Amino acid sequence: MFEMVRRAFVRGSARAGRKGAFFQPPLGLVALSDPGRAAWSPRDPASLAREGFCRNPIVHRCVRLIAEAAANVPIEIRADGVPAPEHPLARMLNSPNSEQTGIDLREALFGALALSGNAFLELTGFGPEGPEPGAALYALRPERMKIRPGPDGWPEAYEYRIDHRVAVYRRDPLTDRFPVLHLRSFSPVDDLLGHSPLEAAAQALDVHNAGAAWTKALIDNSAKPSGALVFQGPGTLSDEQYARLRSELTEAHSGPFNAGRPLVLEGGLDWKPMSFSPAEMDFLEARQAAGREIALAFGVPPLLLGFPGDATYANYKEANLAFWRLTILPLAAKVCAGLERFLAPHFPGDPVLRCALEAVPALALEREALWAQISAADFLTNDEKRALAGL
Numbered sequence: 527m528f529e530m531v532r533r534a535f536v537r538g539s540a541r542a543g544r545k546g547a548f549f550q551p552p553l554g555l556v557a558l559s560d561p562g563r564a565a566w567s568p569r570d571p572a573s574l575a576r577e578g579f580c581r582n583p584i585v586h587r588c589v590r591l592i593a594e595a596a597a598n599v600p601i602e603i604r605a606d607g608v609p610a611p612e613h614p615l616a617r618m619l620n621s622p623n624s625e626q627t628g629i630d631l632r633e634a635l636f637g638a639l640a641l642s643g644n645a646f647l648e649l650t651g652f653g654p655e656g657p658e659p660g661a662a663l664y665a666l667r668p669e670r671m672k673i674r675p676g677p678d679g680w681p682e683a684y685e686y687r688i689d690h691r692v693a694v695y696r697r698d699p700l701t702d703r704f705p706v707l708h709l710r711s712f713s714p715v716d717d718l719l720g721h722s723p724l725e726a727a728a729q730a731l732d733v734h735n736a737g738a739a740w741t742k743a744l745i746d747n748s749a750k751p752s753g754a755l756v757f758q759g760p761g762t763l764s765d766e767q768y769a770r771l772r773s774e775l776t777e778a779h780s781g782p783f784n785a786g787r788p789l790v791l792e793g794g795l796d797w798k799p800m801s802f803s804p805a806e807m808d809f810l811e812a813r814q815a816a817g818r819e820i821a822l823a824f825g826v827p828p829l830l831l832g833f834p835g836d837a838t839y840a841n842y843k844e845a846n847l848a849f850w851r852l853t854i855l856p857l858a859a860k861v862c863a864g865l866e867r868f869l870a871p872h873f874p875g876d877p878v879l880r881c882a883l884e885a886v887p888a889l890a891l892e893r894e895a896l897w898a899q900i901s902a903a904d905f906l907t908n909d910e911k912r913a914l915a916g917l
Contacts, residue, residue: 585641601880631665643713847888
């Protein structure tokens with residue numbers, strides 16, 4: 527077979543003429559097809575953010591849902607065992623810096639954690655006696671942060687790079703603490719950085735994005751699959767005929783405005799499609815499957831993203847409750863515990879942070895069921911009932 531292809535190519539290339547002419551096979555068309563290797567996007571945080579959050583609607587909506595929902599979970603401060611809404615730590619969490627509210631800062635943290643698996647928080651303006659005037663909290667971008675490991679394998683310093691400027695954060699020799707809080711998701715392959723959900727769904731992301739690009743390219747090319755013009759007449763086309771045919775195809779049959787325009791063939795030309803149709807590729811099903819895989823990686827029920835299915839009120843209610851119970855609340859508890867470990871030593875009264883679940887509207891139905899069960903328990907005292915209700 528290879529010898530036959532070689533002879534056909536030699537004879538055809540000899541007739542191709544001067545530079546720039548098309549390859550002209552003498553009797554027919556010899557085509558070899560190789561699926562090759564798939565081209566995947568880079569897996570670094572910046573590339574995943576661009577390809578995912580900035581270009582893919584599924585990733586964008588998943589991250590927004592997680593970040594906005596988790597940022598609105600109220601955080602309660604307790605000092606010396608009692609609620610302290612006016613505690614200095616509560617005021618800092620509500621107004622962390624001059625540019626952001628507390629919800630804005632937490633949304634940036636949760637968004638970074640959902641998108642890259644890592645989130646960083648900088649603490650400034652604190653001395654040995656506690657917060658000083660101008661003390662603030664700032665969320666740092668994960669793709670700009672580099673962790674420098676020490677001899678024991680644990681972080682020795684954090685390097686935050688903006689263009690050519692580098693800020694280095696080291697341990698305080700007095701407190702043995704970093705001025706940076708690092709929140710990260712679990713990673714089985716990295717001791718210093720968390721594993722991004724988007725990295726696990728990167729192949730599905732590429733399939734979904736490639737499907738959108740393929741659809742746009744198909745529209746721009748007359749909404750028809752690619753193919754080949756095969757000359758079946760005697761002899762070969764002249765250079766002038768090739769030039770005229772190429773010009774006609776470019777000017778009259780390319781672009782969205784020429785979609786559906788008939789192609790007039792003459793002189794023994796025949797059109798042979800050389801690609802699969804969208805139906806043959808199960809195109810829509812493949813994109814929907816890729817979108818569901820992306821939602822699965824983020825822990826967002828596909829029903830909340832508008833995927834077709836049993837979109838009844840009962841199913842939507844259960845999906846929303848599962849989203850809060852399985853995704854939002856564990857993430858909010860993780861960040862709340864990290865903030866307490868990072869900030870509590872700088873404030874008086876031994877403050878404790880907890881997520882105020884009784885103030886989350888999405889859990890209202892669960893609270894009503896719990897209160898009904900507690901109220902019906904006649905063998906409990908009022909104090910025991912209040913304790914079971916978390917009051």
